[in-house]
Amino acid sequence: MRVCRVAVVEIPIGPQHPALHEPIMLRVRAEGEEVVEVAVNTGYNHRGIEKLMERNSWVRGMYLAGRVCGICNAVHTQVYVQGVEKLMGVEPPPRANYIRTIVMELERIHSHMLISAVMAEIVGFDTLFMLIMRDRERVMYLKELVTGNRVHADIHILGGVKRDIDEVRRDRILSELRVIEERLKYYRKVFEEDYTLLKRLAEVGRIRKSEALSHCLVGPTLRGSGVKSDVRFDDPYAAYSEIPFDVVVRDEGDSWARMVVRLEEALVSVGIVRYALEHLPQGPAVPKAFPRAAKVGEVVSRVEAPRGELIYHIVSTGGGNPYRVKIRTPSFLNIINTEFTYLGHRLADVPVIFSSYDPCISCTERVLVVDEKKGVRRYVSLRELARWGTT
Amino acid sequence: MGVSVIRYSPWIMHFNAGACNGCDIEVLAALTPFFDPERLGVRLAPNPRHADIILVTGALNKKAAERLRRLYEQTPSPKYVIACGACAISGGVFTDSYPVISRADRVVPVDVYVPGCPPRPEAILYGIKKLLDRVARGG
Amino acid sequence: MAELSIGGYTFREVEPRRYVVSVDPGRLRELAELIVREESYLSTISAVDLPKENAIELNYVFWSTKHRVALIVKTRVSRERPVVPTIVDIVPGALGGELEAYDLLGIVFEGNTRLRRGFLVPEDLVSKGIYPLRKDAGV
Numbered sequence: 001m002r003v004c005r006v007a008v009v010e011i012p013i014g015p016q017h018p019a020l021h022e023p024i025m026l027r028v029r030a031e032g033e034e035v036v037e038v039a040v041n042t043g044y045n046h047r048g049i050e051k052l053m054e055r056n057s058w059v060r061g062m063y064l065a066g067r068v069c070g071i072c073n074a075v076h077t078q079v080y081v082q083g084v085e086k087l088m089g090v091e092p093p094p095r096a097n098y099i100r101t102i103v104m105e106l107e108r109i110h111s112h113m114l115i116s117a118v119m120a121e122i123v124g125f126d127t128l129f130m131l132i133m134r135d136r137e138r139v140m141y142l143k144e145l146v147t148g149n150r151v152h153a154d155i156h157i158l159g160g161v162k163r164d165i166d167e168v169r170r171d172r173i174l175s176e177l178r179v180i181e182e183r184l185k186y187y188r189k190v191f192e193e194d195y196t197l198l199k200r201l202a203e204v205g206r207i208r209k210s211e212a213l214s215h216c217l218v219g220p221t222l223r224g225s226g227v228k229s230d231v232r233f234d235d236p237y238a239a240y241s242e243i244p245f246d247v248v249v250r251d252e253g254d255s256w257a258r259m260v261v262r263l264e265e266a267l268v269s270v271g272i273v274r275y276a277l278e279h280l281p282q283g284p285a286v287p288k289a290f291p292r293a294a295k296v297g298e299v300v301s302r303v304e305a306p307r308g309e310l311i312y313h314i315v316s317t318g319g320g321n322p323y324r325v326k327i328r329t330p331s332f333l334n335i336i337n338t339e340f341t342y343l344g345h346r347l348a349d350v351p352v353i354f355s356s357y358d359p360c361i362s363c364t365e366r367v368l369v370v371d372e373k374k375g376v377r378r379y380v381s382l383r384e385l386a387r388w389g390t391t
Numbered sequence: 392m393g394v395s396v397i398r399y400s401p402w403i404m405h406f407n408a409g410a411c412n413g414c415d416i417e418v419l420a421a422l423t424p425f426f427d428p429e430r431l432g433v434r435l436a437p438n439p440r441h442a443d444i445i446l447v448t449g450a451l452n453k454k455a456a457e458r459l460r461r462l463y464e465q466t467p468s469p470k471y472v473i474a475c476g477a478c479a480i481s482g483g484v485f486t487d488s489y490p491v492i493s494r495a496d497r498v499v500p501v502d503v504y505v506p507g508c509p510p511r512p513e514a515i516l517y518g519i520k521k522l523l524d525r526v527a528r529g530g
Numbered sequence: 531m532a533e534l535s536i537g538g539y540t541f542r543e544v545e546p547r548r549y550v551v552s553v554d555p556g557r558l559r560e561l562a563e564l565i566v567r568e569e570s571y572l573s574t575i576s577a578v579d580l581p582k583e584n585a586i587e588l589n590y591v592f593w594s595t596k597h598r599v600a601l602i603v604k605t606r607v608s609r610e611r612p613v614v615p616t617i618v619d620i621v622p623g624a625l626g627g628e629l630e631a632y633d634l635l636g637i638v639f640e641g642n643t644r645l646r647r648g649f650l651v652p653e654d655l656v657s658k659g660i661y662p663l664r665k666d667a668g669v
């Protein structure tokens with residue numbers, strides 16, 4: 001019998017995972033504890049949205065775009081709507097742009113809190129997970145206050161928004177933001193100073209600046225490696241050209257830097273929402289009617305989703321349907337192109353590195369461990385795997 | 392004994408079968424302290440072999456549906472299935488798309504349907520409670 | 531309209547911060563090498579099926595962090611023989627885009643050893659040899 005000394009670990013993140021829009025199975029090959037090869041496996045969450053878009057009208061496409069991803073639905077709708085508006089020749093009123101910005105930033109706050117919570121859970125810090133999830137409900141409440149929905153905002157409409165913000169709502173959001181800001185500052189301090197988190201995150205999954213660029217990584221992953229690239233800043237859309245804000249960059253390039261970038265960004269987002277509310281332009285925000293047909297042409301539309309650059313390529317041949325909509329989500333790049341970052345790390349670091357790219361929540365996924373030396377095959381959860389090195 | 396044995400501490404396994412994550416973050420919210428599911432004895436099971444209830448979200452991608460069938464077989468009886476969200480019930484906006492089966496009940500028997508896009512955490516807990524009440528009645 | 535010249539290729543501005551150039555497939559690798567030197571990353575490879583012109587148009591969208599503009603490289607291949615050289619060895623991040631374009635539209639990236647069907651598309655379509663995003667796929 002051939003004796004093989006490598007253990008093969010299979011992580012079916014697609015199926016058993018409250019997954020991303022690009023659910024992926026990581027096939028990890030490890031020699032003892034050391035990871036020697038990682039390959040990704042996809043296709044568990046393919047829903048044929050690009051094909052569906054071609055069949056549906058421009059307006060229906062808006063709802064489909066939001067349902068590409070539930071966590072960052074407002075940015076998906078924004079990138080689609082701003083592209084279609086360009087093709088239709090409509091310009092949203094300034095007040096609508098501000099309201100869109102507020103919704104997108106609230107979404108960024110809750111998304112960054114979610115991944116911080118998940119990361120805390122992955123490294124075994126359950127109390128922090130529960131605390132962040134509790135405070136995240138405040139953001140969900142604000143989202144519901146503005147849009148009427150907790151998750152799928154669906155506030156965009158071609159040429160404006162569906163709901164306006166009145167004085168009462170505005171004051172309520174401002175007072176709630178003060179509490180959220182306090183909590184976010186506290187969590188940032190925990191991530192910066194806590195011994196457990198530093199032990200598990202620092203120096204793990206380091207990506208150099210040149211590697212981040214050549215492997216086409218985007219969002220906090222790119223900014224965590226010292227590249228100043230933020231679509232909101234470089235290629236402003238909605239109301240971002242009028243709102244002052246900082247682009248958070250860190251040079252360390254490890255999992256820790258990516259998490260701290262996210263928490264800093266959430267704080268920046270609080271500032272953006274506050275500024276937008278205080279400087280909300282007067283005038284209409286809800287359009288009375290909107291066009292149904294687009295001109296011939298194509299547009300490359302970009303926005304900064306919580307996970308990075310989100311890009312749609314929309315082709316129109318005129319009429320009531322898109323000819324082609326190409327969707328490229330940030331996690332698609334950040335997950336597929338980071339196979340190299342796991343190499344040389346220990347098995348227990350794989351979930352940490354994977355989560356640091358913000359793939360989405362991980363709570364029920366399992367890992368298939370095949371130890372060929374012992375001939376053992378067993379399932380362990382990702383959480384269990386994360387604790388291998390520590391117990 | 393019989394099926395009523397699970398009604399005090401039903402463990403739930405969440406299975407994403409090609410969902411957009413909207414339902415999934417609401418399931419996660421429903422299972423964390425703000426909504427406190429543990430007062431119903433509900434906990435997230437780490438493994439299908441520990442689970443009593445399978446909570447399915449998503450429009451049933453064909454690859455994922457195979458996984459669901461296998462997970463259902465691995466779960467010990469008595470077992471129940473909750474279809475959570477518009478996609479798991481009818482396919483939602485993804486109905487008739489080429490990679491999806493569109494309905495959870497085409498793959499496994501479903502006991503409770505929770506509508507919504509996505510359902511609120513309260514609605515998910517209400518669905519679980521409904522199922523537990525039915526189990527208590529012996530159905 | 532403004533123009534941007536990179537290594538002898540002239541990019542034309544079609545809308546703010548979007549610069550386009552059309553080239554032959556044979557020029558792709560050379561151009562990719564030039565663009566990468568401008569501190570760029572590849573955002574996406576978008577393929578559009580044009581059955582009326584018997585062609586598939588490929589749009590390579592790069593974002594240059596140095597110039598802070600999108601550099602879009604357009605190229606065309608025939609529908610019967612959709613072959614372009616791979617750029618994975620120049621831009622490792624092109625892997626996902628190439629795998630996706632192969633699986634959904636059947637574009638062969640010569641030199642990419644990891645191309646395979648079933649990356650996203652379900653098994654039943656793969657066995658029939660259908661590329662779902664082609665206009666005549668009938669799915």
